[in-house]
Amino acid sequence: MPDLYPPGVCPPPAPDPAGAAAGRNVTRRGLLASASVAGLGLVLEACAGGKPAGHAAQTASTVTVPVMQWANVTVATTTRQIVSEFEKAYPNIRISLQIEPTTNFYSKLETLFAAGTPPGLTFMDPATVLHYASAGALTDLEPLIAKDNYDISDYFAAAVQEYQFKGGLYGLSRGFGNQDIYYNIDLLAKAHLTPPPTSWTAGGWTFADYLTMAQRLTVRDSSGRTRQWGCYVDSGTRGWFPWVWNNGGHILNATRTKSVMSGTATVAALQFLQDLIYRYKVAPTPADLSSEDAAQQFASGIMAMFEDIPADVGFLRQSIGTRFAWGVAPMPKGPGGRYTSGGGIAYALPRAFPHQEEAWTVLKYLNSKAAMTQLTLTGGVFPPRKSVADSPQYLQQAKYPLHMEVFVQAPAVVREDPLTIYWPQINNVWTQQLGSLWDGTTPAKQVCATIDEQVNAILSGA
Template sequence: MTSRRSRMPAPSLVSRRRFLESAAALVGLGLVGGCSQPAPPETRRSSEPVKVTFMSWGIPTAVEIRQGFARTFTERNPGVIAEFVHVPTNYWDKLQTMLAGGVPPDVFFMNSYFFTSYAAKGVLLALTPLVKRDNFDLSDFHPLALRNYTYRDVLYALPRDLDSRHIIYNVELFARSGLEPPSSDIKGPYWPFDRFLQTAQNLTLTDNQKRIVQYGVDIQTDFPYWISFVYTNGGDLFDESLTRVRLTEEPAVAALQYLQDLRFKHRVAPTPEALQEQSGLQMFYSGKVAMTMGGAWQVGDFRKFCKFEWDVALLPVGATGRPITGSGGVAWAVAAQSKHQEIAWRLCQFLTSKEAQETESRLGNTTPTRRSVARSPAFLDTQGKPPKHMATFIDAQDILRVPPQLVNWPEINQALVRELDYLWTGRRPAREVAQAIKQAIEPLLATGR
């Protein structure tokens, strides 16, 4: 359910429904599949500057950063003009339209979950031949990040970030309630599900008319969040062969029911109705929610909008006793249809360079994929600003589970979102939802590998 915006600014996030519908529409583009190859060097008259475009969504801070990147790349490359295109909403619709019309941006954001469907259709330029030709060093990139954008042993995008999912909590509300904050150390001790619930209950406050004025936690319902609870409870979405749905097994059902119960049974998380006036993030910014869920890409916004001390911690752990987090992130890809592939390749390298990742890290806009940046002061030195445990974002890269590589993941995810809506709105219990997911998705797995 979509909440109306309040006057408090919020991140310009991509609409989940539009994201899924647009990505699924890729199937209908009819673009040629296979491994795309670099085009011959482009020719031009020396007096004509070449314009290359790069496109992404992003919050205002990110837009400013990328506009700066465009200026820097232009200054360093005579005869070239780099232009940043910001698409604040309906990004995937815009990208599909441009691809179908044969006029895509030269370089653009690619999401790790939907990457395989794009690579399989041949709309992304194969980068492995260019990497080998130019001896481009990939060793600084986190191996999982490179894996996210490799299809059939070919690299198709350079990773910008490698995100983990976390609890973000209001330090002042914990102190006011006399509660111990959650753990930020991946070595433990960890918060089990029952303790997390108890803490959320203690942080949920009502007025004299029994109306909730402060919630303990706001749950996020995007895939990387809920699957993290399933993983840590010993469950999974698919079996290893990617032929069978496992959400109907008890560990997965219990994890999904736990999340629904936070909203409707225990009433420690705002319901969709409660989120009509303010989003969960806006409620956190205003102190009406003590804990939310998020990642390092939001640090800049948390610093901007939170007028209190806040910090980052691990998600609670289930029956396995181990923290596990779903992975996300984006990369910069080059369009196979680009008329300026060589320049676009240079731009792609620049956007994922150590210099660029350091710039984004200082402003709290990414979890860097370059390990030299991840452990550097550019990311870890907060200069006295929250969060205190910034290193937790990087430490959590050791407990990531990367997404499955399925060509028809957009269609599969559409089915997930459709059926899980019954869970998040309290209309059906987890077991019934899981069974519906199994029935909807298992036929798709036969064609997804």
């Protein structure tokens, strides 16, 4: 008989019918393969995705409107109260309030828009509204306003204009800040100084007056270390705008197609601000502010004058308590007049959100006179509604700051931000180049020349 199994060939194992019946033919390889298939199935299931993040569950009878915004603790609590009252009044609409930190707010919002699942309402500043509106991503509110006879005239004109784009309105202002000067009344009295005026149309209170007051209020110890700052230079974008305008300068030309910061008046205004820090030494350097920011230093009583917005009133009241008296004054006047910058924030309605009517209903309620009054009592919102801003509830809600009517008068002299669709890049140029102004390494003339060069390259579409 021939050898059925040539050398080197192993005979197959003997069949084991009983074992096969008992399922004992599971091999390690088979187990691994099964586990991989199961894992693959899990991965595919996970990748199938659930409901989009921006749209919560809808039932036949209720619609959920996600509202995405930021807020401090007090404002968030009040907003949740308002939401609760809304849901009682409108049982068929639920609001999903998403309070997000400011740091990555816009990145998250972009992602939701890109995914086609934007929230029903979202906070946006004027520059962001411009960007999204120009891309057709926001709903024009004008037809909705007309349909419901919504009283837009109660809003400050400037608060409406900054959200208008090509004849439409793409954001309804929810908070309309402006730059003002807070001052420590006790420190002024101690230095025998007359407080600044309380009206934007008053005479006096010029750049020179501001410098003189700051110099009188700056206190140094025997070693030369400053113990009390006379004033503060707000290096944020809206912080330096009013100084440029009030000195007769310009940032962009009238058509916003060219940067004109090399003009004499603009350079002089920015040089004045740099001199406050490094020549006259009446304002802290950025390094001095690294450990304690200006609001904290003002609240601690070691800064006599502090440029800031009305929305910080709540924080300042909490921090200052009854330790000293404080008030608010308009910006100093210059050869160009007395203006201020402002902008604040608005609610915008994304076009891709499927329940436009419901979102509009929510927007009207959140921006209603009653809701806005509740919010302004937190001290964390300056109302864009004239009737709320000029009401006893807002003006007399607390003892300090004195002269809150300065906030209410400010919208009449707010100049609009020089917005373009390149605002984020231009703002970045301002921030980076003016950094060398604020740290004292480069004079204003050189900084402005560099800014013009870089911004004009951006504006030309390069």
